Amino acid sequence: MPAISLDRRTLIRSAALGCGGLAMSTALPAWARRGTPGLAAPMASASGEEIALSIGHAMIGVGGREGHAIGINGGTPGPIIRLKEGQKVRLAVTNTLAEESSIHWHGMLVPFQMDGVPGVSFPGIEPGATYSYEFDVRQSGTYWYHSHSAMQEAMGLYGAIVVDPAGPDPVAYDREHVILLADWSFTHPHTLLRKLKAQGGYFNMQKQTLAGRLAGKDQSPAERRMWAGMRMDPTDISDVTGSTYHFLVNGHDTAANWTGLFTPGERVRLRIINASAMTNFNVRIPGLPMTVVAADGQNVQPVETDEFQIAIAETYDVIVQPSSDQAYGFIAEGIDRSGQVRATLAPRLGMVAPIPAIRERPLLTMKDMGMGDMDMSGGGDMAGMDMSGGDMAGMDHGAGGHGAMNMRDPSVAPQVKMGPGVATLSPMPTDRTGERPTGLEKVDHRVLTYRDLKSLAPNADTRAPSREIDLHLTANMERYMWSFDGQKFSENTEPIPFRHMERVRVNLINDTMMPHPIHLHGHFFEVVTGNPGHHPVKHTVNVLPGGKVSFDLTADALGDWAFHCHMLLHMMSGMFRVVTVRHEEDAA
Known part of the structure; x- marks a missing residue:
């Protein structure tokens, strides 16, 4: 949100909300009973069949500093767009920037011309121009919107979408709050990327130390020698870290204390969206269990948990039911x-959670390198290992950087283009x-x-897949090169074709040591989790380091669609492809 200056009128209005807000809220529908972020106004909202949005410069205040942002309708995050399943909507977007x-x-199912990816589905919105997106709203649930241009998403150009169902909602709740998670740096994202290309671990300030080893928190000397011999770093978990990022809820950091109100005993629905550029979050509410009721906007069979990881671009809806007259920390x-x-x-209002x-x-661990459950804690030299099966026999420990485990056997992944951009291929990737x-x-x-998630409704398409595609997520982490099958998007890669x-x-x-949230535009797919008939239906799936994930796709949306890692700097560095869906006769 823009930086906030508090005057006497604001303080009086906020005090009135604090005294009477709960009483007034009972007269409002559940979706309208939102909290307020401390003394700031709540996020704006927009609804109806005609919605006007203006992209432009904005200011953001975080941690006592002000910085330049790119926002929508004057602020960041942008307004919550509230739609109804079955309606038509026209969103007139005006670009006031000079770029x-x-x-x-x-996550919205729209004609590909309305999908909003420059160079793939439309030309982009030129400076001073207005582009009208028009589509039928074919779904309900929690989604979001963001720029697909020039890393503007990392500068604040994002917001929430909530679509109410046409019929009764299978989820019962008394109140709801939209919670947009984000990361923010006062350093421009292009500068962040340049620093990472110069030094892959530039923002990692949590490397192992002698003090950590003496305290028993870090690896043994033998383990450290082993990792050093492979030129890998077990603390290399996030590319861009809290050393430069401020982490935000609805545009506010911890000190700003965004507050969502409840009456004890209410069922409160939290619509949680990870709108970050580069940060996966672990989410918990100490002392308050959460019941997950939707993932990526699609209803799931309710499952109670105490914590979950939300990858970039995922959304989770949870129900909480606080019974005590106390503040809880999100x-x-x-x-x-x-x-x-x-x-x-x-x-x-005015209460502060711990x-x-x-x-x-x-x-x-070794599993994060695609080596299964191998225990390497007993020694620091891999040279004496007998891997007669061949999986590790082709490793090149002298390649340098994160290139210490090159798989030389081309029969393992023949479609991967080996070269300086592919440092590793996982010897034993696991589900x-x-x-x-x-x-x-x-x-x-x-x-x-993911295996805890089961779709509420039976999966719609019960056909067995007619074919399989292997797609490797590849990288040279030290050189900060990211790709699919060893090919960056800029290398004139062919689209992935579907009939x-x-x-x-x-x-x-x-094949990398980092998780990758992979997003397919224009479609939902079923993540294969061992729950046949009720696999979770998602548009984004997080693939853990050294792991593999399978999903079944019914290619039901004609057109050209972006398919990419939603870590913004990974996508910008090459982990992006186009999926094309054509009729049989057109594909021929």
Whole structure:
């Protein structure tokens, strides 16, 4: 949000809200009963069949500083766009910047010409121009929108979309709050990328130390020698960290104390959206269990948990039912634990929830290198290992950088273009959809996994896939090169072709040591989790380091669609492809 100056009128209005807000809220529908971020106004909203949005410069105030942002209708985040399933909508977007811009409606099923990706589905919005997006609203749930131009998303050009169902909502709730998570740096994203290309671990301030080893928090000398021999760093978990990022809820940091109101005993729906550029978050509300009721806008069978990881671009709807007259902390902690943001759920404004200490930062393991459950803690030399099966026999330990584990056998992944941009191929990638994600492996409470998610309605397409596609997520992390199958998008890669309505299984194989939230535009797919008939239906799936994820896709949307990692700097560095869906006769 723009920086806020508090005058006497604002203070009086806020005090009135604090005294009478709960009483007034009972007269409003559940979706309208939102909290307010401290003394600031709540996020604006826009609804109806005609919505005007203006992209332009804005100011943001975080941590006592003010900085330049790119916002919508004067602020960041932009207004919550509230729609109804079955309606038509026309969104007239005016670009007041001096550079091209765009808006992509993330997770919305729209004609490809309305998808908002310059160079793929439309030309972009030129400076001073207005582009009208028009489409039928074919779904309900929690989604969001953001720019697909010039890394403007990282500068603040994003906002929430909430679509109410045409019929009765299967989720019962008394009140709701939209919670937009984001990361913000006063350093321009182009500068962040340039620093990473110069030094892959530039923002990693949590490397192992002698003091950490003596305290038993870091690896043994033998383990450290082994990792050093492979020229890899087990603390290399997030590219851009809390050393430069401020973590935000609805545009506000911990000190600003965004507050969502509740009356004790109410069922409160939290629509949680990760609108970050580069940060996956671990989310918890200490002392308050969460019941997950939707993932990526699609209803799931309710499942209770104490914490979950939300990858960039994912959304989760949860129900909480606070029974006590107290403040609860909504905690979103970066997965590398370099920072966190605390918001407050409370029965009255002015209450402040505790700020927990940031937990011990995690370390990567051999599994994160695609080596399965191999235990390497007993020695520091891999040269004597007998891997007669051939999986590790082709590793090149002298390649330098993160290129220490090159797989030389081309029969393993013949479609991968080997070269300086491919440092590793995972020797033994495993399905990790049932595992706790990075940093949550050892916590002493319940943690959500993908296998816990089951779609509420039976999966619509019961056909078996007619074919399979393997797609490797590849990188040279030290040189900050990211790609699919060893090819950056800029290398004139061919689109991934699908025939209209064909059923295909896509296997994503992560050959890097970082998680990748992979997003397909224009479609939903079923993540294969061992819950046949009720696989979770998603538009974004997080592939853990050294892991693999399969999803079944019915290619039901004609056109050209972006397919990419939603870590913005990974996408900008090459982890992007185009999926094309054509009729059989057109494909021929």
